[in-house]
Amino acid sequence: MKKNEILLQLDDVYQDVIEWRRYLHQNPELSFQEDHTSQFVYDLLESFGGFELSRPTKTSVVARLKGSKPGKVIALRADMDALPIREETGLPFTSTKDGVMHACGHDGHTSMLLGAAKILTEHKEDLSGEIVFLFQHAEELPPGGAQEMVAAGVLNGVDEVVGVHLFSTVPFGTIHIRYGALTAASDVFEISLQGKGGHASTPQLTIDPLATGAQIVTGLNHIVSRSIDPLQPSVVSVTKFKAGGLALNVIPDTVEIGGSVRTLSPEVRELVKNRIIEITEGIAKANGVEAKVNYTYGYSSVMNDKHVTDEVVQVLEEFLPDRTLEWVDPLLGGEDFSAFSNEKPGCFVIIGAGNEEKGITYPHHHPKFDIDEQALKDGLRFHVFTALTLTQQ
Ligand code: NI
DSSP: HHHHHHHHHHHHHHHHHHHHHHHHHSOOTTTTHHHHHHHHHHHHHHOOOOOOOOOOOOOOEEEEEESSEEEEEEEEEEEEBBOOOOOOOOTTTTTTTTTOOOSHHHHHHHHHHHHOOOOOOOOTTEEEEEEEEEEEEOOSTTOHHHHOOOOTTTTTTTTTEEEEEEEEEEEEEEEEEEEEEEEEEEEEEEEEEEEEEEEEEEGGGBBBBHHHHHHHHHHTTHHHHSSSSSSSSSSEEEEEEEEOOSTTTEEEEEEEEEEEEEEESSSHHHHHHHHHHHHHHHHHHHTTTTEEEEEEEOOOOOOEEEEHHHHHHHHHHHOOTTSSEEEOOOOOOOOHHHHHHTOOOEEEEEEEEEBBTTTTTTOTTOOOOOOOHHHHHHHHHHHHHHHHTTTTT
C-alpha cells in the first residue's frame, strides 16, 4: 500500500469533499425524494471512472470497484437524505429549500464516501478484492432505504459492511465505537379499547374502557421491572392515553393508548412485544372490553460484529493514531444501517464533529445543527484505509 502517496492525495481530495458537502447542504432533499442528490453522486462517480454503477432503487446509487488481486468484498455505506426542518444556521451555504435541511450530517457522509471513491479508483491496479460503495436513500424515514437496497441485492457477494456517522455531540478528534448493539431497536405500539359507554351514574350498565385502560397502563409499566432480566436494558413508555370528552358525566365507548419501546437484543424485543399483547388482551378480557394491539417494528439494533470491529479498530490505530478512540455505551436512537449489519457482519463507528470553540454544539435534527468540516477528513481517511485494509485480510 502506498501510504504516503495516499496521504498526500487525501489533502487534495479533502478540498473537493468540502465543496461537495456545501453544495449538498445547499440542495437538501427529503427521504425517498433524493433525485437530484443521487444524480449528482452518479455523475461524479461516472466522471471518476473505473466503477460498475447501478441504481438499485429510484434514488440510491451503488458503485462497485473491482481490484486486480484476490481479496474480500467490503461495502462502505453513506446515507444521503435530509430532514423536514427549517434551517437557522445562518451559514453562507445555508439550505436553499425552505423547510428542508441537512440537519443530521448526511451531506458530509455522502461527500466523504465520494472522496474515498475518487481516491480508491485511482489505485485500482493495486487493489485487492472489491469495494462496494453504497449511497443510500431515506435513512430518516422508516421503513428506511437500507432494507430496500438489501432487498434489491446490493449485499450479494459482500463479505463485510462498514458505516460511519458524524456526531456534533461528540468533539472533533474523538471516535466512538463498541462491540455488539450500538443503537437500540425502536418500535411503537398502539392499543384501541372498545367498551360500552353510558351514564356515569349507572356504571353497572356500561363496559368501562377507561378503567380498563388505566389497569393496562399499570400492567405495561410492570413489563420491564417484572419480565425482563435486570441486566438487559429496555424501555417501555406509554406516551398516549385518549379517552372521554367534554361531558364529565359520560363513560366513554373507546380508549386509545400508545407508546414506544427500546430494546438492545432481538430476544428482549420479542419478549416485550409478547408481554404487551398478553397483558393488554388479558386485562381487557377480564373486564369484557375488546382490545386491538398494533405493534410496529422500527429499525432494529445496529450490531457491531466482534471480528469486523477488531479489524476497524486496527485501521483506526494505524491510520488515525492522532484521534482518541472511546468505547461507549449504546445509544437509544435509531439507525437503519441495521438492515445491512443484520445481513452481513458489520461495524458502525461514530466520528466526532462537534467543536465548542466554533459554536458547533447543537444536537442532530436541530435547526442550528452543524458539523466541524475538519471531521470530513477523518471520515475520508477512515473510508480509504478501511477499504484498503479490510479487502486484503
Ligand atoms: Ni443521521
